Amino acid sequence: MFYNKNDRSPLKSILKNSTAAGLAALMLSAALPAMITPAHAEAVKVEAPQVPSFADVVEAVSPAVVSVRVQSDVQPASDESGFNFGFGGRDFDELPDDHPLKRFFKEFGAPGQEGRGPEGHAMRPPRDGGPERHGKLRPTSQGSGFFISKDGYIVTNNHVVADGAAFTVVMNDGTELDAKLIGKDSRTDLAVLKVEEPKREFTYVEFAEESDIRVGDWVVAVGNPFGLGGTVTAGIVSARGRDIGSGPYDDYIQIDAAVNRGNSGGPDFNLSGKVVGINTAIFSPSGGNVGIAFAIPATVAKDVIADLMKSGSVDRGWLGVQIQPVTKDIADSLGLAEASGALVVAPQAGSPGEKAGIKQGDVVTAVNGETVKDPRDLAKRIAAYAPGTKVDVSLWRAGKATSVKVDLGQLPNEQEMANSTGQAPEEEEGTATEQALANLGMSVTPAEDGKGLTIVEVDPDSDAADKGLKTGEKITSVNNQAVATASEITKVIDQAKKDGRTKALFQIESDSGSRFVALPINQG
Incomplete structure (x- = not known):
């Protein structure tokens, strides 16, 4: 490159000491003065959201969470075909050496024993998922649980242990311990087990208070999904006070953490490491997690568990x-x-x-x-x-x-x-004259037993049909007054109208029991 050595301009001085790359950059900068140069640019900075880490909570509570294995007592039974593996009281070894069954089992494995197949592979008697026939304890279910005291009390679900005869808890470090059932309560689906290890103190967790459970709070679920052992998932409290029709005391917490089969009885923790709920059910068309799980609130569980620990049952x-x-x-x-x-x-x-x-x-x-x-x-x-x-x-x-x-x-x-609890007796259709209650959209006839009126026809477009009244059901009272004829119903309804009411309360009896239905009476 040529330049005049007597030229002392800044540009010439820079060019003199610049590399080709630097010259290109300088020329570009001069050509585009409005462009921001690297010297003036700043890196984009974004404030990271303060998403909590659950690692500290998990580390603290994991030793208190266990897997619960349940075994049931299965009695010996003959094969459906009539063949018994006891061979009519004769043991396998008592069979003659040339007996075809002995040769078969000797090669492929006798009942309850392992044998070797033609390729040297282990062979066992076929299992179809039915009960074993040896009169021994057989594993039937797996769930989750957690210690609530240092002396070994464990909380789980009633449905996990309901049919169990023996119980084993598997701790976070793989230690297996025998446990005994202290008590269970089917109405709240809670149960208490106890590990007898007098010389050992267990890590345990506490229940949260009512004020510690709010919709939108983070929860960490720890349990034994699909029998995999200690697994951690996280979500939030989606709703409270859910009634899923499982019993009269439904008051579930709904969470969206991944909860699957095997999580039953496992705890849900808040960020303080306290138990806010005990997993008991999921809503799932497929049987797997879809983000809707239900947990027994800690506030409900505390009182029930205290009663179970004290007496093995709950008095209500x-x-x-x-x-x-x-x-x-x-x-x-x-x-x-x-x-x-x-x-x-x-x-x-x-x-x-x-x-x-x-x-x-x-x-x-x-x-x-x-x-x-x-x-x-x-x-x-x-x-x-x-x-x-x-x-x-x-x-x-x-x-x-x-x-x-x-x-x-x-x-x-x-x-x-x-x-x-007795069901109402089946009602036969009466033979008396039908009496129409046009304003109510149905026809009735006196019941055979003289108590009430049997519905013989319901207008499909009427309010009675909309409220679920059906042919064959019986009306026993209206506004808590016994009725035996259509005229008595009309009389009660007329009085209700005079009292300014727009509906009348009908008591209906059917095969499934008794119920009340309110029907409009301001027509016609």
């Missing part, structure tokens, strides 16, 4: 009435200002509620002054009292508020309740 108060929700239509038919409380379909014979004077058609509005929102709320409130407790039950009866004193009984176990 019992009112003894069949109840249903109060809908807006039912509230209108009864003259209630709002649709709340629990409508008494029928008190059980001999129950504390019947003895105290609670009647069919009453609405329970409060217990000891605390408002009852719905049947589930009533069930939980009554169950929270110890048997023998005297409570003040507020009622709405015949358009007026009243109250009764009830000495609560002991809630029967599920078998006792099933034995004492």
